[in-house]
Amino acid sequence: MAKNENPFSEMMNIWQESQEAFFKAQAEVAKEFQKSLGQVTSESETKGTEHLEAWNDFIKSWAPAWDPSSFMSQNGFDASAWQNGNDALFAMLEPTNWTRYAPEELRKILSTIAQGPRFADLAMPQQDAANAWRESLDYSEAAADMSKVMQDAWTRAFKKYSENHTLEDLQAGNVKGALDAWLAAANAELLDTQKSPEFMDAQKRLLRASMEIKARQRDMAEAWSEAYQMPTRSEIDDLTKIVHELRREVRKLKREVAALKS
Amino acid sequence: MKNEEKPQEKEVSDPARAAADAWAIAWTQMIEAGAKAIRSSSYLSRVKADDIAIAETPHDVVFEIDKVRLFHYRPLSEKKSGLPPIIICYGLFGRQTMIDLQSDRSLVQNLLNEGIDVYVVDWGNPTRADQYLGFDDYIDLYLGSCVEYVYEKNGKKPVNMFGICEGGTFAAALVALSPELFAGLALAITPIDFHGEPDKFWRGEGFLNHWTRNLSQEDVDLIVETYGMLPGAMTGAVFSSLTPINSMTKYNLGLAEMQGDEAAMLNFLRMEKWISDRPDHPGEAARQWLNELYRDNRLVKGTFEVSGQKVDLSAISCPVLNIFAMRDHIIPVSCSKALGKFVKPELYEEIGFPGGHVGVFVSKKAQGVVAGGLCEWLTSKHNKTNPGAQVQKKKTTRRKSKSKAANGKE
Numbered sequence: 001m002a003k004n005e006n007p008f009s010e011m012m013n014i015w016q017e018s019q020e021a022f023f024k025a026q027a028e029v030a031k032e033f034q035k036s037l038g039q040v041t042s043e044s045e046t047k048g049t050e051h052l053e054a055w056n057d058f059i060k061s062w063a064p065a066w067d068p069s070s071f072m073s074q075n076g077f078d079a080s081a082w083q084n085g086n087d088a089l090f091a092m093l094e095p096t097n098w099t100r101y102a103p104e105e106l107r108k109i110l111s112t113i114a115q116g117p118r119f120a121d122l123a124m125p126q127q128d129a130a131n132a133w134r135e136s137l138d139y140s141e142a143a144a145d146m147s148k149v150m151q152d153a154w155t156r157a158f159k160k161y162s163e164n165h166t167l168e169d170l171q172a173g174n175v176k177g178a179l180d181a182w183l184a185a186a187n188a189e190l191l192d193t194q195k196s197p198e199f200m201d202a203q204k205r206l207l208r209a210s211m212e213i214k215a216r217q218r219d220m221a222e223a224w225s226e227a228y229q230m231p232t233r234s235e236i237d238d239l240t241k242i243v244h245e246l247r248r249e250v251r252k253l254k255r256e257v258a259a260l261k262s
Numbered sequence: 263m264k265n266e267e268k269p270q271e272k273e274v275s276d277p278a279r280a281a282a283d284a285w286a287i288a289w290t291q292m293i294e295a296g297a298k299a300i301r302s303s304s305y306l307s308r309v310k311a312d313d314i315a316i317a318e319t320p321h322d323v324v325f326e327i328d329k330v331r332l333f334h335y336r337p338l339s340e341k342k343s344g345l346p347p348i349i350i351c352y353g354l355f356g357r358q359t360m361i362d363l364q365s366d367r368s369l370v371q372n373l374l375n376e377g378i379d380v381y382v383v384d385w386g387n388p389t390r391a392d393q394y395l396g397f398d399d400y401i402d403l404y405l406g407s408c409v410e411y412v413y414e415k416n417g418k419k420p421v422n423m424f425g426i427c428e429g430g431t432f433a434a435a436l437v438a439l440s441p442e443l444f445a446g447l448a449l450a451i452t453p454i455d456f457h458g459e460p461d462k463f464w465r466g467e468g469f470l471n472h473w474t475r476n477l478s479q480e481d482v483d484l485i486v487e488t489y490g491m492l493p494g495a496m497t498g499a500v501f502s503s504l505t506p507i508n509s510m511t512k513y514n515l516g517l518a519e520m521q522g523d524e525a526a527m528l529n530f531l532r533m534e535k536w537i538s539d540r541p542d543h544p545g546e547a548a549r550q551w552l553n554e555l556y557r558d559n560r561l562v563k564g565t566f567e568v569s570g571q572k573v574d575l576s577a578i579s580c581p582v583l584n585i586f587a588m589r590d591h592i593i594p595v596s597c598s599k600a601l602g603k604f605v606k607p608e609l610y611e612e613i614g615f616p617g618g619h620v621g622v623f624v625s626k627k628a629q630g631v632v633a634g635g636l637c638e639w640l641t642s643k644h645n646k647t648n649p650g651a652q653v654q655k656k657k658t659t660r661r662k663s664k665s666k667a668a669n670g671k672e
Contacts, residue, residue: 175291179515187507191466194503200476208481211488218488237393237490244394251403 103137110134132216139209146202149193157189299514301522314531317359319370321382325411329386330404332411334379335370341377345644346421346445348373349381349412351405353428354543355497356536358382360623361426363532367624372633378640383408383429385541393490393545400547401432402439402569409436413443420445420580422640427451427593427619428551431561434575434601435568441579446643448636450585451619453593454575455562455600456555468594469504474556482552492548494540504591533624562600575604581643585613585622585632592619611639 113130161182193199222232325332332349350370352358361369361382373380383405388395412421423444425433430452437447457475460468474482486492502509508516512530520526543551560566566573582605586598595614602610613635615622622628 173287173291175288176295183507183511183515187505188465190506191469194469194506195472200472203473204476204481207477208484211484214488233490237390240391241394 103141107134107137110137128219135209135212135216139206139213142202142206142209146206149196149198149202153189153193153199154186156193157186160189161185295518298521299518302517302520302527303522305522305524305527306517309527309531314528314535316364316532316535317362318365319362319368319374324381325408327404327407329388329392330408331384331386332408333382333384335374335382337377337379338371338374339377341375343377343379343641345378345640346419347379347381347412347416348422348424348448348640349383349409350424350426351383351408351429351433352385352426353430353432354385354388354400354541354547355428355494357539357541358384359539360536360620363536363624364529367529367626367629369623369633369636372629373637376637376641378637381408381412387541388491388544389542390490390545393486395544396546397432397435397550398569400544401435405432405436406440409440409443422446422448424448424450424636425452426623428453431555434578435561435566435573437580438573438575438577439568439571441577444580446581446583446640447578448583448585448639449598449601450622450632451587451590451593451598452584452601453555453597454604455597456557456559458594458596458600462596463594466504466591468597470500470592471556471594471597473500474552477552477557479553479557482549482557486545486549489542489545491542491545492552494542497543498537498540501592529624533620562604575601578605579609581609581611581639583611583613583636583639585615585635587615587617587619587622589617589621590619 110130110133114127114134116124116127118124118127164185165178165181218233222234224230225232319335319338321333321335323331324334350358350361352360362371365371370380370382385400385404409421409423413419420443423433423437423446425431425447427450430449431454433447434449434452434454437444456471458468458471460471485496489496517527517530520530554560554566558565561573561575564572564574582601584598584601586593586595588595590598599612602612613631615628615631617625617627622632
């Protein structure tokens with residue numbers, strides 16, 4: 001309980017401990033990384049280095065800008081994911097291990113794959129997969145940004161409310177009044193936030209990202225429809241457009257005939 | 263409220279005791295609030311979906327074209343006003359049932375009780391099969407055909423037009439294009455200048471205008487191409503965000519406050535029924551609404567076209583009544599009032615209703631201010647003047663040559 005006497009000092013301790021743990025983890029990771037690659041090959045240290053170089057060459061062939069050390073320098077790196085030989089390679093390929101630590105690096109890789117040349121007689125599912133992955137990354141980021149804008153708005157609303165209201169409002173017995181005041185403060189802040197450039201920008205990016213995801217879903221549904229010889233939405237839309245234009249033509253002709261008759 | 267002059271020591275003298283007192287008061291009031299909520303909850307457990315009836319005024323479908331239907335309402339009184347019939351046209355973002363929500367809050371019934379002949383346009387339920395319908399279809403073909411039908415029924419004499427929200431924009435455009443068909447134009451909560459006067463917007467006003475102008479033309483196109491339509495769920499979510507706290511508290515605090523009062527609960531549930539019935543907006547028309555009007559503001563610039571004809575609002579030659587809501591979150595006052603710049607002052611009248619967008623029709627106050635004001639305006643302008651007669655002879659030929667009513671079926 002003594003620790004709780006000064007919450008700020010306690011917070012500082014936690015922060016310092018976290019920092020130490022982080023640096024320790026970094027050092028362990030570097031060690032484990034080397035060890036694990038060695039276990040994969042079961043060869044000599046030199047051989048391990050060759051494999052590492054080969055692996056880097058392979059990655060660089062897809063993503064020239066890729067820097068394998070970039071995600072290791074990020075906070076919160078999970079050392080345990082690298083402790084066993086085979087698991088280490090799988091861990092490198094596991095999106096959840098990458099996305100959090102090096103989103104921009106991942107985005108570069110995905111763009112490189114997506115923009116690669118297409119071959120006439122070779123299916124290129126990895127390009128579509130890379131695009132889908134990039135879109136989902138965009139959506140996650142846009143949703144997180146939007147969420148932050150709204151969280152900040154609620155924080156500001158509470159700050160403004162607490163500047164003008166105290167526990168005495170409740171002691172006076174007017175809980176409803178205090179609640180109404182809080183709702184009014186929150187409403188005002190949310191309305192102001194909704195007109196702010198930050199909100200507008202975040203919402204636009206979220207809208208675009210969600211439209212891209214929706215369009216991707218549509219592509220997948222169309223691929224499924226084609227595979228099972230079902231009409232696709234594009235085909236039905238085409239037909240709808242043709243019917244719409246034909247109907248217009250017929251009405252126009254009807255008017256002209258009516259005008260001629262009169 | 264904090265008193266800055268109060269010594270700080272007093273506030274923190276015994277914080278534990280202060281917190282305990284506050285907790286006791288809060289607990290007591292929570293129980294009181296809980297009792298209120300239980301009364302509302304008890305009512306909700308008894309009421310069934312079928313008990314929530316809206317738009318019950320008897321009517322007949324007298325004309326149809328594609329999914330669009332024209333309702334003719336049966337008289338409710340022996341009274342005959344002798345006024346030209348009125349055609350009411352709602353927008354595509356909601357249903358026309360709003361104007362006949364319940365018998366004591368029904369614009370339709372208020373008009374019928376005054377002996378006025380009432381027609382209402384029902385746009386139907388657009389689906390993706392209707393995604394290519396644009397304003398040429400909705401304004402010129404559909405609304406134009408409904409007007410022609412009533413015009414013919416009225417012995418080829420001009421009729422009154424009443425447009426609401428997006429339907430008001432349609433109505434204004436049609437009256438400007440074919441003034442000979444109309445004896446009067448009434449609008450309610452209608453955007454004309456889609457940019458309005460942002461510097462004068464009050465907090466919460468004009469969010470839609472900001473939001474839409476923040477999108478690029480490509481963004482709008484992307485939405486329409488992705489969905490084919492502008493989904494009702496999406497527009498509903500945007501409308502809800504205009505009153506954020508109300509949207510978050512209406513099903514908890516709002517319901518509790520009603521304390522199970524039947525009249526209040528039924529009013530609320532009827533509104534909910536109307537809100538939940540939000541149709542998808544046809545894609546092409548949505549693209550035009552957002553790009554050509556909201557973003558480019560073509561109507562006031564004189565570059566907005568319907569069926570190849572430029573809409574010139576100054577061509578409106580009949581008396582105009584413009585009703586707007588002073589606390590409208592959706593259509594800013596300045597966006598509606600802009601019509602006054604295009605119509606001759608002697609033909610133009612306004613009613614500024616002290617309420618919100620939907621309150622214009624469903625609030626108790628609106629029954630007198632809006633419905634009463636509309637009936638009074640219809641009567642007084644009819645008694646004062648009949649300006650359409652001269653224009654009618656001159657221009658009917660052009661309209662007649664189009665004769666679109668023949669495309670529909672009675």
